[in-house]
Amino acid sequence: MxxxxxxxxxxxRGGLGILASRRMNVALMLRWVWRILQGDGGLWLQLIKAKYLRGRPLLACSLANGSQFWKSIQSIKHEIxxxxxxxxxxxxxxxxxxxxWLEGEPLRFRFPRLFAIYADPAVLVPASALEDGWHVTFRRPLGPVEVQDWELLLAVxxxxxxxxxxxxxxxxxPSGEFSVSSAYLALCRMPVLPWLSPLWKAPLPLKxxxxxxxxLRDRLPSRTEVLKRRGPGNDICPLCHVPETxxxxxxxCVAAHALWCFVREALGPEWEASDLADFLQVRATQVGHKADCFGWSSRL
Structure with a gap:
């Protein structure tokens, strides 16, 4: 489900932590990208530079044809x-x-209006830097707002x-060196949920x-979920007459309200929660240790 x-x-980050083979493969391939960027290699790197790069930096090289290894590098190198x-x-x-290269952020994100009208988005830094300042070419004259952006760019x-x-x-x-594990996590592109970690550390059976x-993912076999899969019946709670999730x-549910009144008395602080995620976040801010945010203690 x-x-x-x-x-x-x-x-x-909200999953079960099962290894994603495709994502791990990309993370492993990124190590080769890292080694090329650092110049860390022997004969194989000399071959790559002579046959494919030809004096161009890897991230600016657009040559797509070549060996299977090179095609793989080209397809995932931007993830670095x-x-x-x-x-x-x-x-x-x-x-x-x-x-x-500027405070760890690409200029296209800091100055999107200028990037949108730039003549050559893939230009290298030396091609735009002259002794008297930056000289770049835009596809049209700059407007008032874009002039302000350009002046700010020159200043920073x-x-x-x-x-x-x-x-x-x-x-x-922390070391500044590439690691496959950190690349794998970055490829997930999902934020960390601090209040979720105690779930997996709690002394509870795995089931x-x-x-x-x-x-948390609303994937229990409720009436709504069963009906989505063409199961019998309808999706209405017989007690509350609202969709059952x-x-x-x-x-x-009215039956759950009565039960949670006793739970609130046992846990101590008063709270209002509409779902489990809300409950965990509230509990994480009310107790001293996050590992206890589920309330599995002698108080119950």
Whole structure:
């Protein structure tokens, strides 16, 4: 009753933590992208540079034809920007608009109006940097708002003055070095839910944890879910005469209200929650330790 993609999300982000093989494969391939960016390789890297890159930086290379390995690199290399940070030296390996070289953020996100009318979005930093300042080409004259953006860009973007090559670091690990595990988590593209972690640490049977997880995703076999799958009956709660869902059964139903009155007295603080997610967040702010936010203690 839950999509496989949702099951493969890490536990602290709402899934069951099952390894997603496709996502892991991309994370493993990103290590090769990282090694190419760092120049960490022997004969194989010399071959890549001579046959495919030909003096161009990897992220700016658009050559798509080649070996299966090269095609795979080209298809996933943009994902490295999820954690990539570039320290500009001479700028020869950095794209002006799309690479994260200014405070870890691409200029296309900071100045979207300018990026939308730029003549060459893939231009490298040295091609735009002259001794007297930045010189770029737009497809049309700038309007008043765009002139303000351009003046701000000139004020915050420094010219490259170093003769050394650009260097890269990985912002998702304390050491600054690429790791497959951090890349895998970044590829999930889902926020961490701090109030959900105690569920998997609580001293409960696994089947209870799975039940709570299904309730959080509203995937219990309620009347509404059964009807979606062409099951018998209707989706109306016989007591409340409203659509029956997992949250409605355990929180909103008139029978549940009576039970939760006793639970509130046992847990201590008063609260109002419309579903389990709301309950967990409220409990996490009311108790001293997050591991106790489920209330599984001697008080019950």
């Amino acid at each position: 839950v999509k496989w993609a949702d099951i493969c999300v890490p536990k602290d 920007r999820l954690g990539l940070r570039i320290s500009v030296g001479d700028g020869s390996g950095t794209q002006f608009w799309v690479d994260p 973007v420094p010219l490259p003055v170093s003769a050394v090559s650009d260097s890269v670091s990985w912002s998702l690990s 209870i944890k799975i039940f709570v997880w299904q309730l 997992g949250s409605q059964i355990l929180f909103s």
